[in-house]
Amino acid sequence: MKKFCVFTISLCLFKLAMAIPEMNLFIAVNYLADSTIVDFEKNCQCRLSQTFFNDPNEMLAKVVAGGSGYDVIEATSYAVEELSKMGKLQKLDKNKIKGINNIDAKFMNPMYDRGNQYSVPYAYTPVFLAYNKDIFNKLGIVPNTWAVIFEPKYLKKLKGHITVFSSSRNVFAAALMYLGKNPNSTNIKDLDEARNLIDKASGYWAKFDTDSYYRGLLRGDIWLSMSYSIDIYKTLQDAKASHSPINIGVMMQKEGNMFEMDNLVIPKNAPNVRYAYDFINTILQPKNAYALASSTGSSIPNKTAFLLLTPELRNTEWIYPSDMSKNYTFTAYDPKTRILVNEMWTEIQMQCHQVN
Amino acid sequence: MNKNIKLSEKKVLSTPPIIYLTILFLIPTIIMVFVAFREPGSYGGVAPLIEHIGNTNKINLTLDNFKFAFSNYFLWQLCIRSLYFSVITTVCCLIIGYPLAMLIAKSLKKYRDILLLLVIIPFWSCFLIRIYAWMIILGPQSGVSHIINYVIGIMGFQPVNLLYSSFAVVICLVYINLPFMVLPLYANLEKHNDDVIEASRDLGATRLQSFLKITMPLSLPGILAGSALVFIPSIGMFVVPELVGNNCSLMIGNLIKQQFLQTMNWPLGSVTAIIMTLLVLGISAIVAILARRSGALQYANK
Structure with a gap:
C-alpha cells in the first residue's frame, strides 16, 4: 500500500512538472495539416489539443449548450453570425493579427461578419x-x-x-x-x-x-x-x-x-487568448495554408499560398471554381x-x- | 442473513447508490421534464424562463412542444417503427440465443469458459467498426448480396438492396444485442438441475414435453432479463439506423439526436425523450404484469 501511494504521488508530481500549457482547438475532422501542428507547437511552446466535430450544427449545439474551454473555434459562415449575435465571440484585436493581407480581398468583409470583427477566413469547401x-x-x-x-x-x-x-x-x-x-x-x-x-x-x-x-x-x-x-x-x-x-x-x-466558408473565431471565455492569436497567425502564414490545401484538398483563401500550389490543383474547377459569381455562402x-x-x-x- | 445487518449499516451501504442515482438519473430527468415545457431559444437551447416586456414579466412556459409532437404523425410512425424493430430484434435474439445458451450450459465444464469467451469476444472491438464490417457484408459488391440476388433472380423477382434498408437495421441490431441475450440465459440455464429432467423422462415425458414443461418455465427469469437487456437499448438506438438504414428506417433515437445536435430544439427533443421513456416503462410494466399473472416467476423462484 505504501509503495502504491509513493508511486501515485510521484506520478502526479511528474505530471505537474511536465505540464505544458495547452491551446484548445475545436475544429472539423481532418481539417488541419500535420506540419502546421508541429510548426505551431514549436513556436508557442505549448501543446495543441484538438476536439473534433462533424457538422457545423453539432459545433453550434455544443457551444450553445455551454461547452467551453476552447481557445479557437473553426466556424462556418452562418455559425460565425449566430455565435456573434449570441455574444459568444470576442472582437478580434487587429493589431495582434499578422499576415491578414495574405487573404484574398474577395474573402474579406463577408456578409456574415462585416469588417471581419470576429472572424478570420480559414478555408472553404x-x-x-x-x-x-x-x-x-x-x-x-x-x-x-x-x-x-x-x-x-x-x-x-x-x-x-x-x-x-x-x-x-x-x-x-x-x-x-x-x-x-x-x-x-x-x-x-x-x-x-x-x-x-x-x-x-x-x-x-x-x-x-x-x-x-x-x-x-x-x-x-x-x-x-x-x-x-x-x-x-x-x-x-x-x-x-x-x-x-x-x-x-x-x-x-x-x-x-x-460553399462552406470556414473561419477561425475566438470565443469570449477562451482560457488562453495569447495562444489563440499565435494559432491564427500560424494559420495565416502561406506555408501553413499551402500545407492545408495540399494535404486535405481544402480550398484556401490565402492568395500567396495559392500561387505555390501545383497548377493541377489550382485549376481543379471543383476546388477553386473559376467563376465565383455562382457560388454562394450561407448567411444566418x-x-x-x-x-x-x-x-x-x-x-x-x-x-x-x-x-x- | 438480512436480519444480521443493522439499520445503520443498511444506510451506509445504500448511500452511494442513492447519491449516484440522484445526481446521474433523478436530477437529469427532472431537468428533461422541465425543458419539455420551455420555449425553444432564438439560437437553439431554451428561451429565458422569465422575460421582461416593459413592466410586466412574462413567464415562458408552454405546451406547444407537446402539441407539435402529438399533432405530427411522423412521431407516431417513429414510435411504432422503433417498437416494431425492437420486438423483432428481441424475438430473433431469443430464437438464436436460447439454443446457443443451452449448448454452452450443457457442454463440458472445461469448454464452457472458452465458449463464453467466444460470445464476449466481439466486445473487444468498437461496435461501430463491427457495423462498418456489416456494411461491407451487406453491400451490393459482396458475395452475400450476389448470392441472394441470384437466388431471387431465379425466382423471378427484382434484385434487392440489402444495405440501407430496414432489413439491414434489424440484422445489425440482432448482431449487436445477441450477447446480452445469451449471457443472462446462460447464467440461468447453467443452474438447472439435470435430475429434474431425468425424473420427468423416467415418468414418460418426451424430450419436447420436458423442455416445454420444465426447462422453459424454469428459464423464464433468464428470458425476461435477456429480453429487457435487448429490448431497452435497441429501442433507443440511433447509430445503427443512421449507418445502415434508409429514410424509412429511422428510429425515435434519431429524432432525439437530431433535435439536440442539429436543429437545437431542446424542448422538442425532451418531449420525444419523455415519450420514449414512457414507452419503455409501459412495455416493461405490461411484461411484468403478464409474467406475474402467469405465476411462472414464482414457480421459477422457488
Missing part, C-alpha cells in the same frame, strides 16, 4: 454532386444540374442510390437554387416551395448523410452524392491507392453551388425562420415517403 461515372454514362445522365436529385424523371433511374446532406441548410439551398430562388431566402413562400420539392424527392433518396456518404460512393452502392470537395479529394486519393474499379466523377451545378437565419426551417426539416427527415 464547395458543395456539389459527385457521381459514379460508369453508371451515369450507362444511364446517359449528366449531373450538371440539381434537377438530378429533384426531378422524378432522373430519380426513377437512381432510386435508392442517392445521398444528400443531413443538414437542412445545404438541402434547402440546393432546392432553392434549383427553383431559381436565393439560396438564403427567408421568404416563407419560397421555403414552402422548396419543402414541397424536397418532400416529393426524398422518397427516392437512400439517406441523409454528411459523415460517410463518400464510403458509399467508393463502395459503389451510392451513385450520386451531395458532397464536400475535401471529402471527394480524399476519396479520389483512396480510390487511386486501393486501385478501386469505381470511377468517381465530380460536377458543379449550373444553377449555382454553395433570423430566429423565427430558423425555428420554422428546423421544424420543416424535422418533418422532412423523419417522415418516410415510400415511392414505388
Whole structure:
C-alpha cells in the first residue's frame, strides 16, 4: 500500500512538472495539416489539443449548450453570425493579427461578419454532386444540374442510390437554387416551395448523410452524392491507392453551388487568448495554408499560398471554381425562420415517403 | 442473513447508490421534464424562463412542444417503427440465443469458459467498426448480396438492396444485442438441475414435453432479463439506423439526436425523450404484469 501511494504521488508530481500549457482547438475532422501542428507547437511552446466535430450544427449545439474551454473555434459562415449575435465571440484585436493581407480581398468583409470583427477566413469547401461515372454514362445522365436529385424523371433511374446532406441548410439551398430562388431566402413562400420539392424527392433518396456518404460512393452502392470537395479529394486519393474499379466523377451545378466558408473565431471565455492569436497567425502564414490545401484538398483563401500550389490543383474547377459569381455562402437565419426551417426539416427527415 | 445487518449499516451501504442515482438519473430527468415545457431559444437551447416586456414579466412556459409532437404523425410512425424493430430484434435474439445458451450450459465444464469467451469476444472491438464490417457484408459488391440476388433472380423477382434498408437495421441490431441475450440465459440455464429432467423422462415425458414443461418455465427469469437487456437499448438506438438504414428506417433515437445536435430544439427533443421513456416503462410494466399473472416467476423462484 505504501509503495502504491509513493508511486501515485510521484506520478502526479511528474505530471505537474511536465505540464505544458495547452491551446484548445475545436475544429472539423481532418481539417488541419500535420506540419502546421508541429510548426505551431514549436513556436508557442505549448501543446495543441484538438476536439473534433462533424457538422457545423453539432459545433453550434455544443457551444450553445455551454461547452467551453476552447481557445479557437473553426466556424462556418452562418455559425460565425449566430455565435456573434449570441455574444459568444470576442472582437478580434487587429493589431495582434499578422499576415491578414495574405487573404484574398474577395474573402474579406463577408456578409456574415462585416469588417471581419470576429472572424478570420480559414478555408472553404464547395458543395456539389459527385457521381459514379460508369453508371451515369450507362444511364446517359449528366449531373450538371440539381434537377438530378429533384426531378422524378432522373430519380426513377437512381432510386435508392442517392445521398444528400443531413443538414437542412445545404438541402434547402440546393432546392432553392434549383427553383431559381436565393439560396438564403427567408421568404416563407419560397421555403414552402422548396419543402414541397424536397418532400416529393426524398422518397427516392437512400439517406441523409454528411459523415460517410463518400464510403458509399467508393463502395459503389451510392451513385450520386451531395458532397464536400475535401471529402471527394480524399476519396479520389483512396480510390487511386486501393486501385478501386469505381470511377468517381465530380460536377458543379449550373444553377449555382454553395460553399462552406470556414473561419477561425475566438470565443469570449477562451482560457488562453495569447495562444489563440499565435494559432491564427500560424494559420495565416502561406506555408501553413499551402500545407492545408495540399494535404486535405481544402480550398484556401490565402492568395500567396495559392500561387505555390501545383497548377493541377489550382485549376481543379471543383476546388477553386473559376467563376465565383455562382457560388454562394450561407448567411444566418433570423430566429423565427430558423425555428420554422428546423421544424420543416424535422418533418422532412423523419417522415418516410415510400415511392414505388 | 438480512436480519444480521443493522439499520445503520443498511444506510451506509445504500448511500452511494442513492447519491449516484440522484445526481446521474433523478436530477437529469427532472431537468428533461422541465425543458419539455420551455420555449425553444432564438439560437437553439431554451428561451429565458422569465422575460421582461416593459413592466410586466412574462413567464415562458408552454405546451406547444407537446402539441407539435402529438399533432405530427411522423412521431407516431417513429414510435411504432422503433417498437416494431425492437420486438423483432428481441424475438430473433431469443430464437438464436436460447439454443446457443443451452449448448454452452450443457457442454463440458472445461469448454464452457472458452465458449463464453467466444460470445464476449466481439466486445473487444468498437461496435461501430463491427457495423462498418456489416456494411461491407451487406453491400451490393459482396458475395452475400450476389448470392441472394441470384437466388431471387431465379425466382423471378427484382434484385434487392440489402444495405440501407430496414432489413439491414434489424440484422445489425440482432448482431449487436445477441450477447446480452445469451449471457443472462446462460447464467440461468447453467443452474438447472439435470435430475429434474431425468425424473420427468423416467415418468414418460418426451424430450419436447420436458423442455416445454420444465426447462422453459424454469428459464423464464433468464428470458425476461435477456429480453429487457435487448429490448431497452435497441429501442433507443440511433447509430445503427443512421449507418445502415434508409429514410424509412429511422428510429425515435434519431429524432432525439437530431433535435439536440442539429436543429437545437431542446424542448422538442425532451418531449420525444419523455415519450420514449414512457414507452419503455409501459412495455416493461405490461411484461411484468403478464409474467406475474402467469405465476411462472414464482414457480421459477422457488
